[in-house]
Amino acid sequence: MGENEGNREGGLIADLLGSDRRFTAGTPPRDATGWSITALFVALFVIFATWSTLNGIHAALATVGVGGVLPAIPLVLCGIAALILLWPAVQSWRQSQVAKSALAGGDLVATRVATASLREYAFSTFGYAAVVVIALFAAQFFIANELAVSRTFFQVPLIVSSLSLVIKAFWTNIYIFVIAEILVLVWGLIVAIARMLPGDAARPIRLISMIYTDMFRGLPAIINIYLIGFGIPLTGLPVLKDLQPESYAILALTLTYGAYVAEVYRSGIESIHWSQVAAARSLGLSYMQTMRYVVVPQAVRRIIPPLLNDFIGLQKDTALVNVIGSIDAFNQARIVASNHFNLSPVTTVALLFILITIPQTRLVDKLIERDQRRTRAGGN
């Protein structure tokens, strides 16, 4: 130790650390009682805010004739549930007392443990409180102006009566996106392969595929659908001019999403390290065999998450077909909505879309997570 001290004088390390740098991890932790007091105040405040909002809900329900005791029961239960917020806050306070006495007794380790758990409890209080506050804002929004929001978007009788009509129209959306997705899978692969053909001879093909992907990724889907849906019938081209609006929508969405998916394929294939290609080629496999047996099987795993993401986008964009007058769920809902001067049927459509996409987004996240675990584990 003594000789080292001499060596450090004037050196770079001494310069960086300063001459009076000492080991600090051994000092007592900073007093965090403030956090636990704050947690207590936050918990109490949020509980009172909850009670006042619940009261407001009760009053609002009374104005629409659902007052009385029975609807009050869940509200009271919610009010009691809000008290749970006190638990982490009180725990945090208790740990602060433990920390204090441990420090007085000179037990540094116990002090650190108690301080850490004090913080943990305090921050969980804040976390749960934040969630409750968001819920309260939402509730206030719904009951504001004598339930105006609820009535506009969630008129239950209208939702129920229009449900079967809207769901039936939703099949149009499903039909459009299922067919379009199948076509996109094939079309995107063709474009991607065209874009990656090796050699000088394929230069024009690469160029044309590049122009296509650039163009259709830049063109808003709604304009594309509009142009194809109204334009092609006007051209009078045989066969093409007499298609259903749904077919034009499928064509337009395939062209738009084909461009995205081609890029997904391409980046997936290019993400396979060139040394894999070198290894395959060095064994005498041809370019196509290398793609087929070595590159694509490895790329597929990486492609699936972004591919699903694009499919989710495509599914949502089927709602755009209303610009060419196809009776999809959104268009149907709008018709009902304007007849009743109420947007509740559109809410149904919104919920339907959310309902079909959520499992897919969850799946995408799962797949990405799985892939990351694999790469972290040292695979390829």
Place this chain on the structure above:
Amino acid sequence: MAMIEICNITKSYGEFKVFDGLSLEVEEHQVVCLIGPSGCGKSTLLRCMNGLETIQDGEIRIHGDRMSGPGVDVNALRRDVGIVFQSYNLFPHMSVLENVTLAPVKVLHESRASAEEKAMRLLKRIGLEHKAREYPDRLSGGQQQRVAIVRALAMGPMVLLLDEITSALDPELVSEVLNIVRDLAAEGMTMLLATHEMGFAREVASKVCFLYGGKVHEEGPPSQMFSEPKEERTRAFLQRIIEAGRL
């Protein structure tokens, strides 16, 4: 006539000349070791011989046939000239057995059964037959590299190119890989190896070539190259290797 003749080849990456009139001959059953400082072009030379890189000038001939430039069937060339890389490059989505049988089945059109039977024999030779169904990421570096050698051998190559096949390995795994190379040399396999394992080069090489300045700067039998190199550069290079404790 030598089996492999590399005549006066030139290769550059943009402005940078890797080879500037390099010539080298390899006789059948010879083991030729390429040594030289990092970046002198050992890997590039091997990759050119396998058709993974193109040369700009000069010729590479095998049994008198030109094997560089336009019109060469590189896929056929690669059946005769196998290469093993420093980083193994096994296919991670295939089991060991599939790695070894892929090319025999798809390129040589062997039946799957006979390809697997041959692969199992080769794996047995290197003591890895019990790993045949494992995936590469479950194998140690040394085991992966041995599988990579077997994968190249399964094509029945006339020549084997080995590019620093032990430099990514822990010291205790090096010998298990070198033992295979030693066996192959004893069986008369023609091999070119780029290596930093000077002790090994000294032991197995029929000829050692020192690459420098885009040429074979000096070549000779290992006894002479390692004990009394003629050229100043070679001496300086070997001196540094000795200082690093690798000879």
